[in-house]
Amino acid sequence: MPKEAVVSTHPLDEVLRTDRLPHIWCPGCGLGTVMGAFARAMLASGIPLDQHVVVSGIGCTGRVPGYLKVDGFHTTHGRAIPFATGLVIANPELKVTVFSGDGDLVAIGGNHLIHAARRNIDLNVICVNNFNYGMTGGQLGPTTPKGAITTTSPYGFPEDPFNLPHLLASLGAVFVARWTTLHVRQLEETMIRAFHKRGFRFIEVLAPCPVGFGRPNDMGEGLDEMWFYRRQADYDPQAALEMLEVSMHKDSKVICGVFVDTERPTYMDNYHKYVLSKVMGGKSGAA
Amino acid sequence: MRREVRISGFGGQGIILAGYILGKAAAVYDNKEATLVQSYGPEARGGAASAEVVIDEEPVDYPHIEAADILVLMSAEAYRTYGKSLRPGGTLIVEEDLVPLEEGQKAIKVPATRLAEELGRRIVANIVMLGALVAATGIVSKEAIVESVRTSVPPRTVDLNLRALERGYEYVKEKVRVL
Amino acid sequence: MSKRVLTGRHFMMGDVACAEGALAAGCTFFAGYPITPSTEIAERLARRLPEVGGHYIQMEDELASMAAIIGASWAGAKAMTATSGPGFSLMMENIGLAVMMETPCVVVDIQRGSPSTGLPTLTGQSDVMQAKWGSHGDYEIIAYAPASCQEMFDLTIRAFNMAERFRNPVLIMADEVVGHMTERVVIPPEEAIERWERPRPMVPPGEHFLPFAAGEDLVPPMPRAGEGYRIYVESLTHDERGYPVMSPEVHDRLVRRLNEKIRRAYDQIIDYELSEVEDAEIIVISYGSTARSARQAARIARKEGMRVGTLRLITLWPFPGRVVEELSARIRAFVVAELNLGQMAREVERFTDRPVFRANHAGGMMMPPELILASIEEAYRDAKGSRRQYASIR
Numbered sequence: 001m002p003k004e005a006v007v008s009t010h011p012l013d014e015v016l017r018t019d020r021l022p023h024i025w026c027p028g029c030g031l032g033t034v035m036g037a038f039a040r041a042m043l044a045s046g047i048p049l050d051q052h053v054v055v056s057g058i059g060c061t062g063r064v065p066g067y068l069k070v071d072g073f074h075t076t077h078g079r080a081i082p083f084a085t086g087l088v089i090a091n092p093e094l095k096v097t098v099f100s101g102d103g104d105l106v107a108i109g110g111n112h113l114i115h116a117a118r119r120n121i122d123l124n125v126i127c128v129n130n131f132n133y134g135m136t137g138g139q140l141g142p143t144t145p146k147g148a149i150t151t152t153s154p155y156g157f158p159e160d161p162f163n164l165p166h167l168l169a170s171l172g173a174v175f176v177a178r179w180t181t182l183h184v185r186q187l188e189e190t191m192i193r194a195f196h197k198r199g200f201r202f203i204e205v206l207a208p209c210p211v212g213f214g215r216p217n218d219m220g221e222g223l224d225e226m227w228f229y230r231r232q233a234d235y236d237p238q239a240a241l242e243m244l245e246v247s248m249h250k251d252s253k254v255i256c257g258v259f260v261d262t263e264r265p266t267y268m269d270n271y272h273k274y275v276l277s278k279v280m281g282g283k284s285g286a287a
Numbered sequence: 288m289r290r291e292v293r294i295s296g297f298g299g300q301g302i303i304l305a306g307y308i309l310g311k312a313a314a315v316y317d318n319k320e321a322t323l324v325q326s327y328g329p330e331a332r333g334g335a336a337s338a339e340v341v342i343d344e345e346p347v348d349y350p351h352i353e354a355a356d357i358l359v360l361m362s363a364e365a366y367r368t369y370g371k372s373l374r375p376g377g378t379l380i381v382e383e384d385l386v387p388l389e390e391g392q393k394a395i396k397v398p399a400t401r402l403a404e405e406l407g408r409r410i411v412a413n414i415v416m417l418g419a420l421v422a423a424t425g426i427v428s429k430e431a432i433v434e435s436v437r438t439s440v441p442p443r444t445v446d447l448n449l450r451a452l453e454r455g456y457e458y459v460k461e462k463v464r465v466l
Numbered sequence: 467m468s469k470r471v472l473t474g475r476h477f478m479m480g481d482v483a484c485a486e487g488a489l490a491a492g493c494t495f496f497a498g499y500p501i502t503p504s505t506e507i508a509e510r511l512a513r514r515l516p517e518v519g520g521h522y523i524q525m526e527d528e529l530a531s532m533a534a535i536i537g538a539s540w541a542g543a544k545a546m547t548a549t550s551g552p553g554f555s556l557m558m559e560n561i562g563l564a565v566m567m568e569t570p571c572v573v574v575d576i577q578r579g580s581p582s583t584g585l586p587t588l589t590g591q592s593d594v595m596q597a598k599w600g601s602h603g604d605y606e607i608i609a610y611a612p613a614s615c616q617e618m619f620d621l622t623i624r625a626f627n628m629a630e631r632f633r634n635p636v637l638i639m640a641d642e643v644v645g646h647m648t649e650r651v652v653i654p655p656e657e658a659i660e661r662w663e664r665p666r667p668m669v670p671p672g673e674h675f676l677p678f679a680a681g682e683d684l685v686p687p688m689p690r691a692g693e694g695y696r697i698y699v700e701s702l703t704h705d706e707r708g709y710p711v712m713s714p715e716v717h718d719r720l721v722r723r724l725n726e727k728i729r730r731a732y733d734q735i736i737d738y739e740l741s742e743v744e745d746a747e748i749i750v751i752s753y754g755s756t757a758r759s760a761r762q763a764a765r766i767a768r769k770e771g772m773r774v775g776t777l778r779l780i781t782l783w784p785f786p787g788r789v790v791e792e793l794s795a796r797i798r799a800f801v802v803a804e805l806n807l808g809q810m811a812r813e814v815e816r817f818t819d820r821p822v823f824r825a826n827h828a829g830g831m832m833m834p835p836e837l838i839l840a841s842i843e844e845a846y847r848d849a850k851g852s853r854r855q856y857a858s859i860r
Contacts, residue, residue, distance in 0.1 A: 017698070020709060050671070050694040055537070058701075065698065066710060071691045072698045073540065074710075075533065076563050082497075082530035086537030086545070087691060089521055090495050094541065094692045112533075115526040271521075279516045307648060311477035314650035321477070323648035348758040350647055351832060435477075 015039045015049065017069050024063060026134075028214070028222020030181035030207025034128055035064050037184055038099070041191035042070070053096045055084040057104035060135045060209075061128040064099045078108030081116045081123065088122050092268055095195065096122070102129040103141040106162055110142070117171035119267045120199045126191070127164065127202065130209035131248065138212030145248045149216040166241040168202040169260045175201035176260035178244070180229040181208065183256060190258060199266045206246065206254065217248065229254060288343065290426060291352035294416075295337040295369050296361030296382070301413035305359075306338025308417060308435045309427065313342040316431035322350035335364055342426060357424055359416055360386050361399070378424055380416065395423050395463050402454050411451035414440075418455025423463070429456070470518045471656040478651040480618040480644045481506035481548075484574055485514065486653065487622030488546050492661050493572075494520040495543035497534035499527055499553055502586045503642040504576040507548040528553035532560035536569045540699065542690040544626055548574035551593055552583060555600070561635050562601035565724060567699050568678075568686065570629035570664050572622070574638040576645040577754075577805075579829040589642035590829030591754055592806035597637050598783050604721055606728035608735055609637040609783040611753040615649035621780070627662035628735060632727055633685050639782055641805065643755035643832045664688045671695045678720075679706040684727035728784060737780040738789055742768070746775030748845050749793055750825075751814055752803040753779040756833040760803050763838035772846055782810070790817040799849035801841045805829045821849050 010016075016039060025031045042052055054065040058077035065072030075083045080098045088096045098105070105113050105127050116123060132150050133139040140150040140157050143164065147156040168176045175197050179187040187205060194201040208214055208225035219225045228250070237257030244255050265273070292309065296302045303325045314321035321342045326335075341347045354374040360366045361382040370389070373379050381388065383396040397419045403412040414436060421432045433449065440448045471490045478486070485507045488496070496511045498504075508524070515522040521543075525531040528549055535545035549557060554575045564571050579585025580592045593600075597609045608628050610621040618640060625636040667687040669675050671694030680686040689695040702710040703717045711717075728735070739757075742764065743749060752760040757778040767774040777793065779786060790800070800818060802811035803825035815822050825841035827833060 017709075050696070051692060053691045066700070069696050071696060073537075073567075073691075074698075074700050074702060075536075076559055076701055079529060079533040079560060079563075082525060082533035083537040085523070085525075085530070086495065086497060086534030086539075086543075087541045088537075089523060089534075090538035090541035090543040090545070091690075091692055111526050112530050115530070275516050307477065310648060314477050315475045321650070323477075324643070324646065325648075347649075348762040349832070349835060350643070350758075 012036065012039045012043075015042055015069050017067055020067055023067055025060060026211050028208055028210040029060070029134075030130065030205070030209070030222070031060055031064065031128060033181040033184060034126070034187070034205050034207060035067060037188040038064075038097075038126065038191055039068065041188050041195065044188070045192050045195040047095050047195060051093065051095045053084075053087060053094050055080045055087065055096060055098050057100045057109060058135075059101040059104045059133065060130075061099060061101035062104060078104055078112065080104065081109055081112040081125070084123055085116055085121050089268070092122065095124070097124040097126060099126045100128075101134075102127060102131070102143040103133045106164065107142045114171050117168060117173045117200045117202070120172060120174065120264060121267045122198055122200075124194050124201045125203070126205065128205050128207050129164065130207045130213055132209055132213040134209045134212040138209070138216065143246075145246060148213070148248065150213070161245070163242070163245040164202075164204045165244045165259050169241050172200070172264065173202045173260060174199040174262050174264055175258070177202070177258040178204040178206070179256050180206040180233055180254060182226050182229040182233065186256070193258070193261075197261075199264065219248070289345075289347070290342050290356045291354070291374075292340040292342065292357040292359070292426065293337060293352060293355040293369060293372070294340070294359040294361075295335070295365035297364065298334045298336045300336065300361050301410065302336040302361065303338050304439070305413040305417050306340050308414075308432070308439050309420070310340045310342070311439060312427040312431035312435035316434045317427050319344060320347050322347045324350045335368065337365070337369070357420065357426060359420055361412070361416065363387060380420055380423060382412070382416065395419065395459065397455060397458060397463075399455065402458060403451060406447065406450055406454060408447060411448055414448045414451040415455035415458075418452040418457075419459045422456040422459035471653060471659060473653050473655045476651045476653065477648055478615055479506060479646060479648045480612070480615040480640065481576065481646065482510050483615045483618040483651045484548070484622045484638065484640070484645070485510035486651075487619040488572070488626065489514055489518060490619070490653065490656070490659050491623040491626035492544045493546050493626065495535065495538040495545040496520070496522050496547065497525050497531045497538070497545070498547045498549065499525055499531050501550045501553045503578055503645050504548040504550050504574060506645070507574060507576075528556035529559060532557040532573070533563070535571045536560060536564050536567065539569045539571050540567075540691050544570070544630070546572040546574065546626075548576065550576050550578050550586075551580040551590070554593055554596065558596070558600040561607075562603060562605065563701055564635040565601070565605040565607070566701050568633040568688070568724070569635070570633055570688075571635050572625045572629055572638065573635055574622070574640065577639065577641045585830050587642070588830045589755065589805060589832060591641050591756060591804050592809065592829060594639055594782055594804070594806065595809045597639050604725060606634070606725045607637060607783050608632070608634060608728065608781070609639045610737075610780060611639050611782050612644055613754055613757045613778065614644065615647060615651050617780075618644060619651050619653065623659060627660065630662045630664040631685070631734075632731060633664060633688055634728060637783070639754070641754045667695065676706040677708050678704060680723060680727070684723050684730060732784060732788075735781055735784060736786045738786050739778040739780060740789075741776045741778070743775035743777070743793065745773050747773045747798045748801060748842055748849070749775045749777050749797050750801045750803055750838060750842065751777045751779065751790070751810070752833075752838075753782060753810070756803050756805055759833040759835045760838055762835040763803075763842060766835065766839055767842045772842060774842055779810070785810075785813045787813070787817040790814055794818040794820050799823055799845040801825055801838065801845050803833055803838045803841070805833055821845070
């Protein structure tokens with residue numbers, strides 16, 4: 001019989017608020033996996049931890065910054081992006097990540113999302129998409145697949161959901177990727193890549209919510225949804241953006257990859273060029 | 288003593304700027320108290336514009352005016368709206384070519400737009416009217432209005448505006464028998 | 467001459483004076499959404515902030531504007547936004563966030579005729595209760611009501627200083643008359659302008675630090691993002707570490723401290739102006755542009771032989787209740803004049819046993835002095851009799 005291994009430290013202790021663990025997420029939830037990948041990516045990025053700031057809105061994903069031992073802000077529902085916009089404009093040295101859920105970023109925060117992407121604000125946005133409002137018990141959201149059962153779509157969701165990579169690419173985001181919580185290494189590497197880019201970056205992470213979404217939609221437990229991703233996920237970074245809708249049907253594909261990786265002047269680049277260059281000195285930074 | 292001035296015309300004539308320059312002359316250069324409030328029509332250009340300036344030795348509490356001591360009108364519409372709002376014994380100054388006076392109405396008539404065109408730019412008609420206003424009423428000192436024009440118009444246009452001010456001032460001093 | 471402080475004598479619109487006051491106070495960040503009659507503030511700062519190394523950004527709405535100034539404040543900026551009624555309503559959500567996160571920031575509301583879209587270009591004073599109670603929850607707010615262009619400048623500086631001192635949002639509750647009027651504004655030399663800074667941590671990053679533990683004044687020191695304190699700042703109820711705690715005890719303690727830090731500083735925050743109250747039988751209480759009409763009405767009343775004094779509220783919130791209490795002992799009645807249907811009058815009633823008469827108009831014009839005069843006359847006539855709740859709108 002193998003001996004019990006007891007360790008007093010963990011490689012992520014440096015970046016986790018261990019005094020806040022265990023976390024609040026349900027068994028089978030994908031959020032711990034995404035947070036772990038992000039924590040490792042922060043360490044691997046080489047960017048000093050004091051420079052990292054994580055901002056979130058409301059929802060299960062909104063709890064992520066509370067577990068990370070870097071500067072963190074848990075703001076109001078939908079407002080993580082404008083809060084982070086003020087933060088990073090006032091101090092452009094900060095490496096600001098917005099970590100929030102699909103409902104927070106795309107429903108109530110949708111207007112902010114599209115404008116921050118248009119402006120190419122220097123933000124790294126990680127959107128954990130679990131197809132529903134998990135914290136409040138499984139209501140529909142703007143990424144809920146058509147026909148899916150939620151507590152507020154008991155007969156099946158009658159609307160078309162957002163195709164997030166397509167949306168973000170159309171808005172001019174300079175980096176757009178999608179993975180699932182099964183793709184831990186790819187996700188971590190993508191996060192590191194995103195850390196080293198400037199401008200508006202968007203990573204969608206499909207994650208199981210067995211309680212809110214999995215059970216009513218016959219996805220099974222968290223592990224079953226991971227098996228679904230294993231069967232149905234395709235790596236296809238060249239895929240046509242309009243083909244990236246996620247229907248979560250048992251025989252439909254989930255296409256993953258880095259779909260956009262480009263450059264264009266960031267908000268601050270343009271502010272320097274069009275505004276500050278025309279006034280004295282061209283100094284930047286509001287703080 | 289509280290004195291109430293209304294300057295009115297159409298948008299684009301520089302009505303509000305004229306009110307601003309007058310108020311500034313009083314408040315900043317003559318050490319009096321002054322307020323300016325303004326109203327426009329909903330149109331961005333061409334609608335009615337009106338500036339209300341109150342000048343007093345005491346602090347001005349209520350900046351709005353009902354009947355003006357000095358009424359400067361630069362359009363027919365302004366005349367229709369405010370022509371009757373002059374206080375008895377007040378001074379009416381009109382843009383001669385734009386305001387069709389009712390028979391028998393006494394006014395100081397200044398062809399401000401024509402005088403401005405003679406100086407090369409019709410847009411300084413408002414400043415011509417200001418010169419006329421100061422000459423006719425003495426509500427602010429000549430030095431104050433000159434200083435106020437100098438510090439309120441775009442730097443490139445200071446000379447032109449000062450000539451316009453002088454032109455309106457002289458016109459009244461020379462041609463008009465102040466009533 | 468410093469570009470930040472335009473020292474000198476100016477003839478300046480109230481909105482512009484507000485923007486210049488912000489710059490003089492050290493404002494480095496403005497996020498806003500243009501709305502009449504506050505737009506001139508945004509326009510002025512769009513031009514002026516870049517000149518002094520600051521930043522102007524026009525956001526997609528007022529929800530975003532309010533969120534952005536809180537974010538900027540946590541990066542160390544002195545931050546402001548400006549709006550009017552409809553935008554003020556949208557800002558309520560994150561004014562609550564600023565209270566909860568104890569974030570210094572300044573919000574200017576140039577009030578117009580309301581409710582809803584109301585009278586965009588015409589004045590009103592009907593957001594003054596919203597200023598106190600508009601965001602959900604128990605909180606204290608600091609609000610000033612300027613009555614002149616000079617005060618638009620002076621009180622904006624004070625708003626920044628109070629925001630920094632108490633780590634709280636501070637409101638400038640101006641009205642369209644004051645915002646759009648032009649008057650002389652004297653801007654002092656830069657060295658004569660007092661600038662307060664937020665309390666800062668006494669321990670270096672890395673050492674044990676409780677970011678929401680406060681001392682005697684109940685205002686905790688405030689680190690900046692990126693300094694190395696690794697802070698966690700919560701909109702949820704949180705303990706001294708900043709960690710969320712779902713406990714009635716922690717919640718009660720936090721909410722009481724957030725309120726108490728402002729209440730305790732009453733004397734520092736409260737400002738008002740009394741005129742001719744020594745022999746007054748009736749005192750007219752008013753604020754903002756209406757106070758100018760009240761002064762005129764009181765002057766006329768005095769000429770007619772009525773002994774009338776005035777109390778001009780410069781601080782609206784916290785409400786200067788003590789002065790109302792003190793005055794009550796020696797007068798017959800109050801007249802509360804305001805461009806709404808009687809909002810602050812309710813507050814006055816909480817602090818007096820004297821009759822409170824009202825001079826109200828729903829807005830759209832500056833308060834006519836005659837309307838106040840009529841209420842003064844009514845108070846003079848009836849103050850000995852029963853308490854009249856509403857003066858009619860004439």
